Amino acid sequence: MNLSLGLSDGTGAGVARRSGIESSVARFTQLMTDPDSPIRAIRHQPAREGEFEDHPESVALVLRQTLESRGIARLYTHQAEAFRHCHDGKNVVVVTPTASGKTLCYNLPVLQRLIEDPSARAMYLFPTKALAEDQLHEFQAAVDAMGSDIRAFTYDGDTPQDARRAIRERANVVLTNPDMLHSGILPHHTKWAKCFENLRYVVIDELHYYRGVYGSHLANVVILWIEAAVHLLFGDHRESQGTGRGVD
Numbered sequence: 001m002n003l004s005l006g007l008s009d010g011t012g013a014g015v016a017r018r019s020g021i022e023s024s025v026a027r028f029t030q031l032m033t034d035p036d037s038p039i040r041a042i043r044h045q046p047a048r049e050g051e052f053e054d055h056p057e058s059v060a061l062v063l064r065q066t067l068e069s070r071g072i073a074r075l076y077t078h079q080a081e082a083f084r085h086c087h088d089g090k091n092v093v094v095v096t097p098t099a100s101g102k103t104l105c106y107n108l109p110v111l112q113r114l115i116e117d118p119s120a121r122a123m124y125l126f127p128t129k130a131l132a133e134d135q136l137h138e139f140q141a142a143v144d145a146m147g148s149d150i151r152a153f154t155y156d157g158d159t160p161q162d163a164r165r166a167i168r169e170r171a172n173v174v175l176t177n178p179d180m181l182h183s184g185i186l187p188h189h190t191k192w193a194k195c196f197e198n199l200r201y202v203v204i205d206e207l208h209y210y211r212g213v214y215g216s217h218l219a220n221v222v223i224l225w226i227e228a229a230v231h232l233l234f235g236d237h238r239e240s241q242g243t244g245r246g247v248d
Contacts, residue, residue: 003031003038053080058087059108060115066145075108076101083108086201093207106203107139113200114150114172121194122201124175127209129156132175135205139173156180168192182221189228196229 025042032039052074055064067073075083078094079101085092086109094105110122126132132154143150152173153159157180159167167174168191176185185192202225204210210218 003028051077053077056080056083056087058112059083060112062146062148063108063111063115066142069145070142072104075104079104079108082106083112087112102205103135103138106201106205107142110173110201110203111142111146111150115148117200118150118172119198120172120200121196121198122173122203123195123199124173124203124205125181126175126177126205129154129158129177131206132156132177136175139175155185157184165191169194171195178218178221181225186221186224186228189232192228193232196232199229 028039028042031037032042053076054074055067056075078096082092082094082105086106092105094102096102106124113120113122124132124135126135136152136154139152143152150172151170152175153163153167153171155164155167155171155174155176174195189196204222
């Protein structure tokens with residue numbers, strides 16, 4: 001039984017794509033009439049108008065102009081709310097549907113911080129190298145549109161050895177994956193001193209990937225990541241904080 005949507009990957013007109021979706025739903029509805037069909041239910045979620053806000057006043061003018069030049073005259077309310085929380089130094093988890101602009105929820109505050117403080121650093125964690133590459137292109141497009149010299153690079157198993165030192169020293173934003181963080185970064189955390197000492201944002205994308213054993217492993221890696229950064233900043237923080245607990 002063919003359960004693919006059968007939609008074209010091309011950039012055809014929206015009407016044609018809508019027609020393709022409707023025909024796919026009709027086909028799935030027909031398939032569901034088979035008693036042995038794996039399709040058990042079809043639910044229709046009605047479309048609704050987006051909820052927007054003006055750009056927060058704290059967004060830098062050059063960043064606001066760049067967004068407007070790319071057709072983002074206003075933000076979705078969840079993007080504006082995420083920006084305010086991040087700008088206030090709070091931790092944020094964004095859970096919204098696919099294609100709802102989650103990427104801008106973290107790129108916007110990171111770009112804002114890098115405009116305010118060029119020495120700041122951010123690290124992005126993606127579950128796959130391919131996704132990191134895609135997001136690098138998205139981030140770089142915004143940087144290029146700003147005419148900025150903000151530097152962003154992927155750091156993974158394919159990164160040449162001669163480029164790794166330059167990335168550690170020069171990158172404002174490093175995009176990597178859990179395996180590389182565990183095996184290629186944390187064992188050499190002293191080489192990442194400049195990055196960790198100026199680390200202002202940590203972004204973990206596609207959070208729903210990290211479930212079960214994989215999720216528990218990542219949680220431990222993140223704890224070690226925090227420990228390494230704190231150690232570089234304060235030395236042995238178990239001594240500096242007195243009652244603080246390290247990871248043995």
